[in-house]
Amino acid sequence: MQGLTELLFRRVYEECFPGAIRLAVTPFLSLTHNLHNLLNDKSQSTTLRHYLRDVLPEANVGSIPITPQILGKEPEEFIALGNRLYDMGYSEVNWNIGCPMRNITGKHRGSGILPYPEEVRAVLDAVMPELKPQLSVKMRIGLRQKEEIFQLVPVLNDYPLASVTIHPRLGRQQYTGVPDMETFGQVLPLIKHPVIYNGDIRTVADIKQIKEMYPKVSDFMVGRWILYTPTLPLGKIDMKLTKQFIGRLMEEIRRTAPTQESALRKTKEYWCMLWRALPISEAEARKVLREQELTAVDKMIYTFIQ
Numbered sequence: 001m002q003g004l005t006e007l008l009f010r011r012v013y014e015e016c017f018p019g020a021i022r023l024a025v026t027p028f029l030s031l032t033h034n035l036h037n038l039l040n041d042k043s044q045s046t047t048l049r050h051y052l053r054d055v056l057p058e059a060n061v062g063s064i065p066i067t068p069q070i071l072g073k074e075p076e077e078f079i080a081l082g083n084r085l086y087d088m089g090y091s092e093v094n095w096n097i098g099c100p101m102r103n104i105t106g107k108h109r110g111s112g113i114l115p116y117p118e119e120v121r122a123v124l125d126a127v128m129p130e131l132k133p134q135l136s137v138k139m140r141i142g143l144r145q146k147e148e149i150f151q152l153v154p155v156l157n158d159y160p161l162a163s164v165t166i167h168p169r170l171g172r173q174q175y176t177g178v179p180d181m182e183t184f185g186q187v188l189p190l191i192k193h194p195v196i197y198n199g200d201i202r203t204v205a206d207i208k209q210i211k212e213m214y215p216k217v218s219d220f221m222v223g224r225w226i227l228y229t230p231t232l233p234l235g236k237i238d239m240k241l242t243k244q245f246i247g248r249l250m251e252e253i254r255r256t257a258p259t260q261e262s263a264l265r266k267t268k269e270y271w272c273m274l275w276r277a278l279p280i281s282e283a284e285a286r287k288v289l290r291e292q293e294l295t296a297v298d299k300m301i302y303t304f305i306q
């Protein structure tokens, strides 16, 4: 998740809960116009390192194992980035065709490509023969209507994908409503690849229930609830471990942020989600967000996690 499950989070998470998460798909690396030059031009190595900073293998040692994710549909850039990631040691990359953000979908990227199966085919036709790593896909059931996924599945079935992760909401829903399990159940038997379920998993019991209803599901991906309930993979709510984790995350933000302002911004980004993991009210949580001084924010958060 952009800005959240980045390297800093993954490192602290692995330190606090070793082995609890088997694999994380990274926040997406967006294909950019000059990416080709960036990947080939040695004089740009600092910019390239910055672009790839979240997936640099040496920085990820001791952290949660990852599959890097790519957002975009420009074949040349896709191949160049995918193959660079392969050379860095990644045997699989994930293609994001599920992102619902309007500035992205308008350009037929993320879930914006879902209504256009022939565009998906064109990308896969161009990319797959040249791509060294395996490709998996992460998607929603459509941008505007659920019928889109039924048009898309025959296209996806024509390519040797490693897996298909489905979040059964529409792009236009963003995060509102509930996952459309009926459509998920209808589409599941039509997909020839391993299917990973993603959406509103709040507890291990949710995983068990979905597995019972849909035995064909091969794996599960947790999103927002890894922040709302960090001990979710342990199968229980453990407040002591949750507080320790939040404390370590705050320490690492302060240790690594280049300025006080960026530390404050990052803290608030996490706090928007993480406060739900604690036994506090929304009104209390909002006080932290209104505060402008890092030391005051620290003081408030440390009171909550003592």
Ligand SMILES: Cc1cc2nc3c(=O)[nH]c(=O)nc-3n(C[C@H](O)[C@H](O)[C@H](O)COP(=O)(O)O)c2cc1C
Binding pocket: 001, 002, 003, 004, 025, 026, 027, 028, 069, 096, 098, 138, 167, 198, 199, 200, 201, 221, 222, 223, 224, 225
């Ligand atoms: C702030 C935010 C950023 C996200 N960034 C990404 C991303 O970079 N790549 C991706 O595949 N999904 C991203 N997602 C979507 C989640 O991975 C997941 O598919 C979605 O939240 C549904 O799962 P959940 O109900 O378990 O949260 C993001 C979600 C949020 C809330």
